[in-house]
Amino acid sequence: MTLSKTFDPTSTEKRLYALWEHNKAFSANPENTQKPPFSIMIPPPNVTGTLHMGHALTMTLQDTLIRWKRMQGFDALWQPGTDHAGIATQMVVERSLSSEGLSRQSMGREAFTKRVWQWKEESGGGITKQLRRLGASLDWPRERFTMDEGLSRAVKEVFVALYNQKLIYRDNRLVNWDPVFKSAISDLEVENKEVNGSLWYIRYPVDGLIDTTLTVATTRPETMLGDVAVAVNPEDERYRHLVGKQVRLPLTGRLVPVVADAYSDPEKGTGAVKITPAHDFNDFEVGQRHQLPMISVLDAEARITLDEIKEDLQAVAGLADPAFVNGLNGLSREDARKAIVAELDSLGYLEKIEPHRHQVPHAERGGAVIEPFLTTQWYCDAAKLAGPAVEAVEDGRITFIPKQWENTFFAWMRDIQPWCISRQLWWGHRIPAWYGPDGHVFVAHDEAEAQTQADKHYGCAVALTQDEDVLDTWFSSGLWPFSTLGWPDKTPELERYYPTSVLVTGFDIIFFWVARMIMMGQHFMNDVPFKDIFIHGLVRDERGQKMSKSKGNGIDPLELIDDYGADALRFTICSLTGVGRDVKLGRKKVEDYRTFVTKLWNAARFCEMNEIRAVEGFKPETVQSALGIWLLSETSKAVEDATKALESYRFDEYALTCYRFVRGCFCDWFLELAKPVFASENQDEAREIRHVAAHVLGQILRLLQPVMPFVTDDLWHAFGFGEEGSLISQSWPEPVQLSQTDNARAECEQMIRLISEIRAVRSEMNIPPSQKVPVFLKDASTEITERAQRWQEAIGRLARVSEIDILEGELPQGCAQAILEEATLVLPLEGIIDLSTERKRLQKELTKAEEEEAKTVKKLSNENFIARANPEVVQEMKDRLATQKEECARLKTALARII
RNA sequence: GGGCGAUUAGCUCAGCGGUAGAGCGUCUCGUUUACACCGAGAUGGCCGGGGGUUCGAUCCCCUCAUCGCCCA
The missing domain is CATH 1.10.730.10 (Isoleucyl-tRNA Synthetase; Domain 1)
Structure with missing residues (x-):
C-alpha cells in the first residue's frame, strides 16, 4: 500500500475503533492467570452528561495508562459505566415533562420512574458513545449503571448492614435544604457565594428595664420570628449585666433569654447576635448548648409558616401586632424580609442598615438559595467509617499523587460530619426502610423481609409503608469499585481486580467520591479500593479561566476531534498534564x-x-x-x-x-x-x-x-x-x-555538532543555502579528520558544504571560522562575507566564552570551594576550565587571523 | 480567619543544590529527492522582593508581596 499524502483521522478513527471493539481488544480476561491484573475504575460520568474537556482530560490519562499497561503484559481492566445522578436526571426529565404540560406529581411516582428509565434508555449515556470517539479503550461489555439490578442489590446490602451495625440511623437536625427541589442536599453540593447584602441592626427591648434595648445585627431579619435567644460573648463587658435577663422580641412579643456564648463575636456587628436554631447551623449549636427550643418559621419551600408560633403571638402596643405577623403567613423569604424590615422601621426598632458582603449558600445544581432546614433524615456515621480510611492513607496502602492532597483528605476526614444520605427525590435507590402504623421502622432487603420483622414485632399482621426517600447518588458511587465487580457475590472479577491499581480523578471530588469509596471499601471489602490516586488539575481555557457554560468559554472536545483528530487532542492533553x-x-x-x-x-x-x-x-x-x-x-x-x-x-x-x-x-x-x-x-x-x-x-x-x-x-x-x-x-x-556504543555515539554526536557549527556560521553570516561552501579543518585530530571524510556526503547535504578537507598552509583571505573541540573549521568566503561582520561575530563568541571562563575561575579561586566541595565537583570544574581556556585561546587565534 | 498551591524567556510550562531549558511566538535565511501542519539559525531570563543556611541557592529555611484554590 502507499500512504496517502496526509493522515485522515476521521476515517481511521472510525475504522480502527470498530475493529478494536470487534476484536475484543479492550477486554479484560479474569481467567487468564498468566498475566498480572491491572485495573482502573472509570469515575462514572453522569448519565445525563455529555463529554466536556474535563472528561477528555481524565479519560485520556486513564486510557493512556491502561493502554500502556496492556502493552506491558498486564491483564488490564478499565471498568466503564455511568451513575444515575439523582437530582440532575430528575431535573432533565421534569423539564421535558413540563414542556408537555405534565408534572411528576400529576403522574405519580411509578409512572415518573418508568418515564425516567425510558429517558435513560433513549437519551441517557450518550457520553459512552462520545468516549469512543476519544479512543477510550473501556471494556464495554462490562458497562455498569448505578441503578442496575446488581448495583442496586449492593446498595441495599450495604444499607441494611450499616443500619444493623448502627452506622446508619435517622436523626432530626438541620440539613442544607433546596427549597426549589424540596430536598435535602449534601454540604458538598452547597456553594457559598459572596453577595452584597445588608446588616440590619434591630433593637430588642430588655424585659424589666425601662428604655433599655439590646441591639442585634443580623443578615436575615425574617428569621427573627423564630428567635429563641440573644447571645453575647461571656467576655464582653458591655453586655455582662444583661446575661440571664430576657428581651422581648419585636413583632411576636415573645420573651427570650440573653445567653452567654463564645460563638458571639464582640467584633462583629454589635456583639449581640440573635439565635434561631432552626434556621442557622451555628445557632443550632448554640441552641443545643443552652437547651433552647427550635422553632421553624419557614416551610419546605422557604415560605413563612406560623404553625409553630401562632399560639404564642402576643400583642404589645408599639412592639408586636399579631395581625401583622399573621399577614406574613405564606410569604416568600424575600417578601417577608421586606415586610418585616418595613414594620420594624415604622415601629422604631430598626436602628440602622449597613451594607454587608457575606457568604450565601447556593445549590450547586439549580442555583437556589439554600435554607438550613430542620427535618428528619437518614444519616451515615461517617466519623466511624473515616477511621480506617484515614489509616489506609497514613500507612501508605493508598498513595495520593501529588502527595499534598493527602493533607486535604486528612483535614476533611478528621472533621467529618454525619453524612445525610436521604434525598426527597423519586429517582434513585429507594431507601429500604418500612414503617409500621406507629412509625416503627423496619430496615430490610425487601418488603417481605420487612413484613416478617414487623409481624414479629407487632405479633400480628400490619400494613407497612416504605420510606418515600431515595439515597444520595454518592452512596451508590461509593460502592463503585466493588459493586461493579459483582459484590456482594464472590466473583472472579472481584477476586482479581479488587483492589484496583489506580484511581484517576480531579480534586473536586476527593470528598464526594474518593473518600467515600475508601470508607466503603475498607468497611465492606476490608481492603482499600485502589492503591494510587492520581489527582489531576482542572481544564481551563487559554487565559486560565475555568471553562463554564455561563461564561461560554468551553471547548467541545468532539469539535476538536473533528478538526484535528483524537490523536492530536490526546497528545496535547498529555503534554500539558x-x-x-x-x-x-x-x-x-x-x-x-x-x-x-x-x-x-x-x-x-x-x-x-x-x-x-x-x-x-x-x-x-x-x-x-x-x-x-x-x-x-x-x-x-x-x-x-x-x-x-x-x-x-x-x-x-x-x-x-x-x-x-x-x-x-x-x-x-x-x-x-x-x-x-x-x-x-x-x-x-x-x-x-x-x-x-x-x-x-x-x-x-x-x-x-x-x-x-x-x-x-x-x-x-x-x-x-x-x-x-x-x-x-x-x-x-x-x-x-x-x-x-561509545565510539559510535561519540562519532555521531561530533558530526552533528560539526554540522550545527557550520550551519550556525552560515546562517549568521547570511549565506544562502543554495550557495555551497568548502570547509577546511585546521589543527584537527586525525580522528575528526577521518570522521569528516567518512561523513563527507552527509556534511555536504546537511551543512551545504561542497568539500571538506584539511587546511594546508595559511588561511586564505576572508574566512569565517568556528571552533569544534580542538579543531577550527574554516570557511573560505572571500567576497561573500564582510570581514567586520565576521570579526563582530567571533568577538561576541569570545566574550561569551570569556564570561563563562571567568565564572569557573572565580569558583576555583575560592579556597572554601576547593576545601569543602565534593572533590568530583572540583575536578569537574578544573576540567571545565581547561576546555574553556582552550576555546578562548582558539577564538582569540581565529580573531587574530582576521586582518 | 485557617490551609494549600503558584510566581522561571513575550505566552504556556519543565527543571529544584554544582555552566538556566522546552514548545509556541518574534526575527533572519530558505523550497537541498517525507513534511510550509516544513527546514536551518538567531533573539530573548536580577528564576516575584528581602533575609538566612551553604564553599555554592532558581532549587533548602524564614519573611513579605501578588494571584489562584479549598475550608470556616
Missing part, C-alpha cells in the same frame, strides 16, 4: 500538536518511499554502522525515559520524551543522515540502516500507541508490522543493551 497543575487548553494548542501527528506521518512516508518495511528477526546487537548504533542507543534512552515518566504519572514528560525523540532525533538527524546512505553505493550499509529505521519506527509506534492509538496503529499495519488493529496488543518496548 504536569503534576498538580491545571491544564490550560485552547484550540491553538491542539492545532500545534497536530503538527506532530503530521510529522510522524510524513516521516513514515519517507520511510515508505525508501523501502523501509518491517523486518522479521531483526537483531539490534548485529548492527555495525555508527549511525545505526547511535540511533539504537538513543532509542533505548527514549524508551527508558518514557517508561519512567509513565511510571511516575508524568504524562507531560512521557509526551515530551516521545516528541523530542521523534522530531529531534529520528526526523531531524537520523533520517537526514540516512539519506546519503540510501543514495550511496554501499548496499550493505544501506540495508542495515533500512533495517534499523524499520525497527526504530516500530519502537516509536509502540511508544506512542498509548497516547496516539489511531495514527500509530494505522502505520503499524501499513509497514507490515502486524495486522490492522493489532498494535494495541503488542509488547511495550524495552531498552536494549548494546555493547561498545
Whole structure:
C-alpha cells in the first residue's frame, strides 16, 4: 500500500475503533492467570452528561495508562459505566415533562420512574458513545449503571448492614435544604457565594428595664420570628449585666433569654447576635448548648409558616401586632424580609442598615438559595467509617499523587460530619426502610423481609409503608469499585481486580467520591479500593479561566476531534498534564500538536518511499554502522525515559520524551543522515540502516500507541508490522543493551555538532543555502579528520558544504571560522562575507566564552570551594576550565587571523 | 480567619543544590529527492522582593508581596 499524502483521522478513527471493539481488544480476561491484573475504575460520568474537556482530560490519562499497561503484559481492566445522578436526571426529565404540560406529581411516582428509565434508555449515556470517539479503550461489555439490578442489590446490602451495625440511623437536625427541589442536599453540593447584602441592626427591648434595648445585627431579619435567644460573648463587658435577663422580641412579643456564648463575636456587628436554631447551623449549636427550643418559621419551600408560633403571638402596643405577623403567613423569604424590615422601621426598632458582603449558600445544581432546614433524615456515621480510611492513607496502602492532597483528605476526614444520605427525590435507590402504623421502622432487603420483622414485632399482621426517600447518588458511587465487580457475590472479577491499581480523578471530588469509596471499601471489602490516586488539575481555557457554560468559554472536545483528530487532542492533553497543575487548553494548542501527528506521518512516508518495511528477526546487537548504533542507543534512552515518566504519572514528560525523540532525533538527524546512505553505493550499509529505521519506527509506534492509538496503529499495519488493529496488543518496548556504543555515539554526536557549527556560521553570516561552501579543518585530530571524510556526503547535504578537507598552509583571505573541540573549521568566503561582520561575530563568541571562563575561575579561586566541595565537583570544574581556556585561546587565534 | 498551591524567556510550562531549558511566538535565511501542519539559525531570563543556611541557592529555611484554590 502507499500512504496517502496526509493522515485522515476521521476515517481511521472510525475504522480502527470498530475493529478494536470487534476484536475484543479492550477486554479484560479474569481467567487468564498468566498475566498480572491491572485495573482502573472509570469515575462514572453522569448519565445525563455529555463529554466536556474535563472528561477528555481524565479519560485520556486513564486510557493512556491502561493502554500502556496492556502493552506491558498486564491483564488490564478499565471498568466503564455511568451513575444515575439523582437530582440532575430528575431535573432533565421534569423539564421535558413540563414542556408537555405534565408534572411528576400529576403522574405519580411509578409512572415518573418508568418515564425516567425510558429517558435513560433513549437519551441517557450518550457520553459512552462520545468516549469512543476519544479512543477510550473501556471494556464495554462490562458497562455498569448505578441503578442496575446488581448495583442496586449492593446498595441495599450495604444499607441494611450499616443500619444493623448502627452506622446508619435517622436523626432530626438541620440539613442544607433546596427549597426549589424540596430536598435535602449534601454540604458538598452547597456553594457559598459572596453577595452584597445588608446588616440590619434591630433593637430588642430588655424585659424589666425601662428604655433599655439590646441591639442585634443580623443578615436575615425574617428569621427573627423564630428567635429563641440573644447571645453575647461571656467576655464582653458591655453586655455582662444583661446575661440571664430576657428581651422581648419585636413583632411576636415573645420573651427570650440573653445567653452567654463564645460563638458571639464582640467584633462583629454589635456583639449581640440573635439565635434561631432552626434556621442557622451555628445557632443550632448554640441552641443545643443552652437547651433552647427550635422553632421553624419557614416551610419546605422557604415560605413563612406560623404553625409553630401562632399560639404564642402576643400583642404589645408599639412592639408586636399579631395581625401583622399573621399577614406574613405564606410569604416568600424575600417578601417577608421586606415586610418585616418595613414594620420594624415604622415601629422604631430598626436602628440602622449597613451594607454587608457575606457568604450565601447556593445549590450547586439549580442555583437556589439554600435554607438550613430542620427535618428528619437518614444519616451515615461517617466519623466511624473515616477511621480506617484515614489509616489506609497514613500507612501508605493508598498513595495520593501529588502527595499534598493527602493533607486535604486528612483535614476533611478528621472533621467529618454525619453524612445525610436521604434525598426527597423519586429517582434513585429507594431507601429500604418500612414503617409500621406507629412509625416503627423496619430496615430490610425487601418488603417481605420487612413484613416478617414487623409481624414479629407487632405479633400480628400490619400494613407497612416504605420510606418515600431515595439515597444520595454518592452512596451508590461509593460502592463503585466493588459493586461493579459483582459484590456482594464472590466473583472472579472481584477476586482479581479488587483492589484496583489506580484511581484517576480531579480534586473536586476527593470528598464526594474518593473518600467515600475508601470508607466503603475498607468497611465492606476490608481492603482499600485502589492503591494510587492520581489527582489531576482542572481544564481551563487559554487565559486560565475555568471553562463554564455561563461564561461560554468551553471547548467541545468532539469539535476538536473533528478538526484535528483524537490523536492530536490526546497528545496535547498529555503534554500539558504536569503534576498538580491545571491544564490550560485552547484550540491553538491542539492545532500545534497536530503538527506532530503530521510529522510522524510524513516521516513514515519517507520511510515508505525508501523501502523501509518491517523486518522479521531483526537483531539490534548485529548492527555495525555508527549511525545505526547511535540511533539504537538513543532509542533505548527514549524508551527508558518514557517508561519512567509513565511510571511516575508524568504524562507531560512521557509526551515530551516521545516528541523530542521523534522530531529531534529520528526526523531531524537520523533520517537526514540516512539519506546519503540510501543514495550511496554501499548496499550493505544501506540495508542495515533500512533495517534499523524499520525497527526504530516500530519502537516509536509502540511508544506512542498509548497516547496516539489511531495514527500509530494505522502505520503499524501499513509497514507490515502486524495486522490492522493489532498494535494495541503488542509488547511495550524495552531498552536494549548494546555493547561498545561509545565510539559510535561519540562519532555521531561530533558530526552533528560539526554540522550545527557550520550551519550556525552560515546562517549568521547570511549565506544562502543554495550557495555551497568548502570547509577546511585546521589543527584537527586525525580522528575528526577521518570522521569528516567518512561523513563527507552527509556534511555536504546537511551543512551545504561542497568539500571538506584539511587546511594546508595559511588561511586564505576572508574566512569565517568556528571552533569544534580542538579543531577550527574554516570557511573560505572571500567576497561573500564582510570581514567586520565576521570579526563582530567571533568577538561576541569570545566574550561569551570569556564570561563563562571567568565564572569557573572565580569558583576555583575560592579556597572554601576547593576545601569543602565534593572533590568530583572540583575536578569537574578544573576540567571545565581547561576546555574553556582552550576555546578562548582558539577564538582569540581565529580573531587574530582576521586582518 | 485557617490551609494549600503558584510566581522561571513575550505566552504556556519543565527543571529544584554544582555552566538556566522546552514548545509556541518574534526575527533572519530558505523550497537541498517525507513534511510550509516544513527546514536551518538567531533573539530573548536580577528564576516575584528581602533575609538566612551553604564553599555554592532558581532549587533548602524564614519573611513579605501578588494571584489562584479549598475550608470556616
